[in-house]
Amino acid sequence: MLAWLSKNIFFPLWEIKDGAQRQKYLRELCATQWLETEVLQQQQWERVQKIVEYAFTHCPYYRSRYASLGFDGKLRSWQDFRNLPILTKRDIRDNKANLLSEAFRREELVSAKTGGSTGTALTLYFDQQCQELRNAAAMRSDRWAGWDIGMKVAAIWGNPPVANTFKKKLRNVLRDRVIYLDTMDINDASIQRFIDCWRRERPRMIFGHAHSIYILALSLQRLKIRDLHPEGIIATSMMLLEPERCVIEAVFGCQVTNRYGCEEVGLIACECERHAGLHLNIDHLIIEFLKENGTEAEPGEEGDILLTDLLNHGMPLIRYRVEDRGVPSNRKCGCGRGLPLMERIVGREADFLKRPDGSLVAGVSLVERTLTAIPGIEQMQLLQNDLHRLLVRVVPDSHFSEATQSNLQNELQVVFGSEMVIEIQIVSYLYQTSAGKYRFAVCNI
Ligand SMILES: [Zn+2]
CATH class of the missing domain: 3.30.300.30 (ANL, C-terminal domain)
Structure with a gap:
């Protein structure tokens, strides 16, 4: 009952209160996922022409860097795009103000910091519409794992947000409907509290960092707890190791959906219900895989990932080197979605030992x-x-x-x-x- 109310009443009401349009975007994205790949790629081409021209017109960084290469901001072919210079984390750190669009005031933009666990902490800015579209894209792929708006979920990661005001508590009860396990503080007592809470609240999905979910699964195995059965599990924010996936799936009795995203651009790729590779979010991004010699990785070959954000006008990121490595694919997924696949994420560059x-x-x-x-x-x-x-x-x-x-x-x-x-x-x-x-x-x- 509360799930139905949450989906059909509270979520839409909160959207109106926030002036947000995520549900509309979600409906659109749920439709476009079934378009032919070629149609999506054509749409991607139109969007990249616009964002590159926008960046050239409104961001001092792109204007001067592109002009110095004799580029006038107008893409005429995909080759023109591939000739554009690569944007590194260092470029972002050194040119933050010049990467922001002059069309926005700073206070109109939402900011976020990346963790910096790999060395370079970055502050990024997004416009409001970009945020909502990103949320909608994440919700679309949440649905592939069995989630729906209003469904109660268990979130398993470190430092969960604390609902410390009445408003936040209310929003959690009525709209977000989340129970948490903080993996910064795992011990028998906190696990037992989580299990009690689960039995009371009966969440239907698990969201969390892959390894954190694995640690929970091990604890449940050790305690011989066998009654925690969600309908789906979404593992995000870090690499999902195959041996860990097997343990998680055995303990919870359902499949794990592996997802790849980052703070800078949001959702990049996610498995669908077939779990046969990750569908790339080409509605919102161009995802390139580049070999050391600068040429494109072939399907099955490893490459450095470059991301171009087709949404963010506040701080456009064009051919951004995210410092992750992955493997592209030319397989078609049996689900019939037009979103192309990548085979897997190999790891961050900072994960490579010498x-x-x-x-x-x-x-x-x-x-x-x-x-x-x-x-x-x-x-x-x-x-x-x-x-x-x-x-x-x-x-x-x-x-x-x-x-x-x-x-x-x-x-x-x-x-x-x-x-x-x-x-x-x-x-x-x-x-x-x-x-x-x-x-x-x-x-x-
Ligand atoms: Zn699929």
Whole structure:
């Protein structure tokens, strides 16, 4: 009953109060997802022409940088677009004021900070319409996982927002309908409180950081709690490791929807109900995969991800190097949606560890492989502060033995070479970032 009221009464009322149009945008996006890929790409082409011209006209940074290259702001072909310079995190940090559109006053824009756990903290600005469209795109893909407006959800991540005013509490009860587990504070008592709350409130979806959901799943397994059955789980904000996905799905008895997004542009890609790759949000973005030599990665090949935001007029981001790596795809998804697929996210650039000879090792993939190959490891984190030294933090499980440790040592020695000093530390938890996320591999060199 409350779910119905929330969806049909409270949510629309809040929209009117906020002057927002998310429900209208959601309806539009739910329709466009079924368009042919070529139609969506044509729409993408029209939008990119507009945003590039807009940036050239209204943002001093693009105006001077593009003009110095002899570009007049008018795209005539996709090749023109691919010739545009790449925007780095450093460019954003050094030119923040000049990247903002002169058409907005600063106070009209919504700002957000990126975590900076990979080194460069950024402040970004969005216009209001962009925010609402982004929310609608996230809601569209939430629906692929079984969610609907008004449905009660459990959110599992670090530092959840605290409903500290009557207004926020009311909004949570009537509209957002969320129960939280703060993964910055996981212990038997907080898990038990969460389970009690779950049994009372009966949420139907789980949202959370992939590894945080995994930690909850492990606790439930240990406590032999078997009655927490959501209809869907959305794992976001960090890499979902295959071995962790298996544990989560077994404990909760439903499939995990893997999602990729970032603070800078919102939702980038998400699995649909087929779970066969991630559909790219090309309504709102151009997503490029670039190899080291600057050419486009072929389907199945790894590349650096560049993002062009087709929505944000407050602070346009054009060919922004987000410092993540992923694999494009040319497969068609059986669901019939026109949104193209990417195969997977490989990790952040800062997750790549270095061998003593300077060559790179994809840290997250290595952790994923090791968790599958060596029994006895519940969680693992690789930290590198020195070219010749690797610290491995291991949370053991009940199968842990001396063989676990020696197998792990051997495996890593083969990957990094005999010159690498590998130190294994047995610990009871992994470090989290200040935002409550986990990083499986951290290279500080
Ligand atoms: Zn699909």
